[in-house]
Amino acid sequence: MTTTICVIGAGRMGSSLARTLLNAGRPTWVWNRTAARCAPLVALGAKTANALADAVQASELILINVIDHDASAALLRQEAVSSALSGRTVIQLTSGSARLAREEALWVEAQGARYLDGAIMATPDFIGRPEAALLYSGSLASFEAHRDILLTLGGRSAHVGDVPGQASALDTALLTQMWGGLFGALQGMAVADAEGLSLDVFRDQLSAFKPVVDAALYDTIDRTAARRFAGDAETLASLGAHHSAFTHLLEACEDQGLDQGLPREMARLFREGLSRNGPEADFASLAPLLR
Numbered sequence: 588m589t590t591t592i593c594v595i596g597a598g599r600m601g602s603s604l605a606r607t608l609l610n611a612g613r614p615t616w617v618w619n620r621t622a623a624r625c626a627p628l629v630a631l632g633a634k635t636a637n638a639l640a641d642a643v644q645a646s647e648l649i650l651i652n653v654i655d656h657d658a659s660a661a662l663l664r665q666e667a668v669s670s671a672l673s674g675r676t677v678i679q680l681t682s683g684s685a686r687l688a689r690e691e692a693l694w695v696e697a698q699g700a701r702y703l704d705g706a707i708m709a710t711p712d713f714i715g716r717p718e719a720a721l722l723y724s725g726s727l728a729s730f731e732a733h734r735d736i737l738l739t740l741g742g743r744s745a746h747v748g749d750v751p752g753q754a755s756a757l758d759t760a761l762l763t764q765m766w767g768g769l770f771g772a773l774q775g776m777a778v779a780d781a782e783g784l785s786l787d788v789f790r791d792q793l794s795a796f797k798p799v800v801d802a803a804l805y806d807t808i809d810r811t812a813a814r815r816f817a818g819d820a821e822t823l824a825s826l827g828a829h830h831s832a833f834t835h836l837l838e839a840c841e842d843q844g845l846d847q848g849l850p851r852e853m854a855r856l857f858r859e860g861l862s863r864n865g866p867e868a869d870f871a872s873l874a875p876l877l878r
């Protein structure tokens with residue numbers, strides 16, 4: 588039997604989700620607070636309703652993608668909508684935290700519906716592409732039941748855990764790594780610029796250095812997973828060696844009057860790590876300081 592899907596929210600992301608489903612020939616209802624935003628999707632074959640409860644009632648799989656969890660809760664917790672949820676599967680694709688996902692799972696299940704939490708690791712233009720990853724956590728059975736539809740939205744989509752908050756936590760964890768790199772790039776550009784280097788040179792040499800950086804990144808993760816914190820023959824660079832190079836960043840910030848907020852925090856972690864584990868430890872030995 589073909590599953591009828593309801594996409595709640597026709598913003599940039601919701602429209603892309605609905606368009607992808609429609610292009611794949613999936614029967615799709617759409618609903619948006621401002622009905623006009625549904626018009627291009629209706630032109631592609633979507634059905635729509637004035638009342639959200641009617642669109643939910645007509646569907647088996649409910650995908651929600653609105654601006655935030657408050658907006659989502661205000662929509663779902665209307666009496667007519669919450670009573671229409673019974674027997675359906677709700678997939679929350681609005682960005683949120685692990686705590687919000689846990690609370691939502693309890694509430695949705697109390698309405699007699701199944702719940703999966705999702706995190707979209709892509710921009711709207713990537714939806715439907717083989718390389719797009721949407722992460723899901725919560726009921727594995729619900730993921731499996733709708734696997735084909737979920738893989739239509741992103742070829743690298745995956746169920747990452749049985750606990751509802753895990754997809755949102757992984758979203759935050761992956762973005763944290765990205766922000767580390769982006770803030771690092773901002774600081775690096777300031778250092779390069781202060782010594783008269785062009786950002787083109789910075790960009791070119793960053794690209795050449797990137798494989799080395801990536802290798803160190805995965806090595807740190809693997810060593811942390813194995814708790815191999817002591818320096819050994821495979822250590823790429825000891826904590827002491829990292830710190831010796833790091834002091835040049837502090838010096839550059841001081842000499843050139845650059846912002847020192849981020850380097851100071853890194854310096855604090857280096858100090859703590861060196862005093863606990865000594866200069867011969869692996870860089871991964873800093874990991875427990877952040878727990």
Ligand code: NAD
Nearest residue numbers: 596597598599600601620653654658681682707709710711
């Ligand atoms: P958008 O601003 O284009 O659309 C927002 C949607 O929320 C619209 O459908 C709007 O009608 C609805 N909305 C806003 N306030 C509402 C309210 N009070 N009641 C009911 N509906 C309301 O945003 P977007 O880019 O489509 O993002 C939607 C969600 O997807 C967000 O949670 C965002 O974090 C997440 N997300 C977006 C991207 C992206 O690249 N755009 C990537 C990953 C995740």
